[in-house]
Amino acid sequence: MFSQFETWYRDRHDYARRWKERTGGKVFGCFCSYVPEEILVAADILPVRVLGNHEPQDVTEQHLFGMFCPFCRDVLAQGLKGRYEYLDGITIAQSCIHLRQTYRSWEENVPHDFTYYLPHPMHVASPHAVPYLYEELKKFRAAVEQFTGKPLSDDDLDRGIRLVNENRAALHELYAHRKGPVPKLSGLEAMWVTVSSMWVDKEEHTAELRKVLAQLDEREEQFGDGTRLMLVGSENDDTDFIRMVEAVGATVVTDDHCTGTRYFWNETPELDDRIEAIAKRYVERPACPAKDHVARTRFPHILKLARDFDVAGVILIQQKFCDPHEADMVPLRSYLEENGFPTLFLEFDVTVPMGQFRIRTEAFLEMLMEEDLF
Ligand code: SF4
Incomplete structure (x- = not known):
């Protein structure tokens, strides 16, 4: 049922190359989930989230310190190895320091016709965040228009907003099928769908997802036996990793990370000024911890997800050396545990020590089952 999404997940570069051949369109690499895809889609550009490949590499040492997060080093390695040679442009919405430096290193060492560093508010709870982003998005729109040679009309922007929102709505419906006592899909399947939505043409992805959604209620395969977990x-x-977690007796039913719900959770509202609508959407979306200080708005959001999806426990994942998540991890852990959600903390590298993580996950699941019994 989910084989198309698995193929898109695995063959992401082939997909983008074929899309270019088929449409004659441009492809932009996006270095953060805060890049306003609506504007790119409106300009007939395919946004492709740049991710790592989870394999050991030795090409980034001269560009990034070893204490940059493994995700950033893995991402840069993909560029240096030429895996994204089909990109016409790259862009980043101001992110954490590690990813910003990764972007700058890529910009210097991997040539592209278009690069754009989009300044983006780091204090998203500030009343100045929307007006600030609004002005920056106008400049970004102008740069995209100059690159394509085609001005964007309100109709174009409406189309971009609609296509991205429709995909978000379909992803929401998919997640709703994970809420009941018997989830209709595994966490692995959900990951294939959500992550592939970050590079597959939105219209095509939504159409495929709609086909799956129409069949899900009738699905015979069951996922109700596993202990319900959330990944944060x-x-x-x-x-x-998620395959291993589910193989030892869990079912992952929801998440809060930037290749999961944080990417699609809220829609762009309908406003007369389309750029203001997009600015509001990116300021008000579930925050990345790099942008959530001092308010920490994401804590109650995570708690609500844990309750709505009725999870028994939460696996807290941190990329090694990731400062924004590290700063949140201790208070987040206490917050979840005080609210009745036991946690397991795991530190990720480019490749993860699967044997050790398996033992720790099994012990965590055992503890959750014992708590359930007594
Ligand atoms: S937020 Fe953390 S994991 Fe994400 S890119 Fe920055 S340092 Fe790496």
Whole structure:
């Protein structure tokens, strides 16, 4: 049922190359989930989230310190190895320091026709965040228009907003099928769908997802026996890890990370000024910890997700050396535990020590089962 999404997940570069051949369009690499995809889609540009490949590499040492997060080093390695040679442009919405430096290193060492560093508010709870982003998005729109040679009309922007929102709505419906006592899909399948939505043409992805949604109620395969878990933390698209977690007796039913719900959770509202609508959407979306200080608005959001999806426990994932998540991890852990959700903390590297993580996950699941019994 989910084989198309698995193929898109695995063959992401082939997909983008074929899309270019088929449409003659441009492809932009996006270094953060805060890049306003609506504007790119409106300009007939395919946004492709740049991610790592989870394999050991030795090409980034001269560009990034070893204490940069493994995700950033893995991402840069993909560029240096030429895996994204089909990109016409790259862009980043101001992110954590590690990713910003990764972007700058990529910009210097991997040539592209277009690069754009989009300043983005780091204090998203500030009343100045929307007006600030509004002005920056106008400049970004102008740069995209100059690159494509085509001005964007309100109709174009409406189309971009609609296509991205429709995909978000379909992803929401998919997640709703994970809420009941018998989830209709595994966490691994959900990861294939969500992560592939970050590079597959939105219209095509939504159409495929709609086909699956129409059949899900009738699905015979059951996922109700596993202990219900939530994954929270840094970027996480490691399918081997989630496969292992589900193989030892869990079912992952929801998440809060930037290749999961944080990417699609809220829609762009309908406003007369389309750029203001997009600015509001990116300021008001579930925050990345790099942008959530001092308010920490994401804590109650995570708690609500844990309750709504009725999870028994939470696995907290942190990419090694990730400062924003590290700063949140201790208070987040206490917050979840005080509210009745036991946690397991795991530190990720480019490749994860699967044997050790398996033993720790099994012990965590055992503890959850014992708590359930007594
Ligand atoms: S927020 Fe953390 S995991 Fe994400 S890019 Fe920055 S340092 Fe790496």
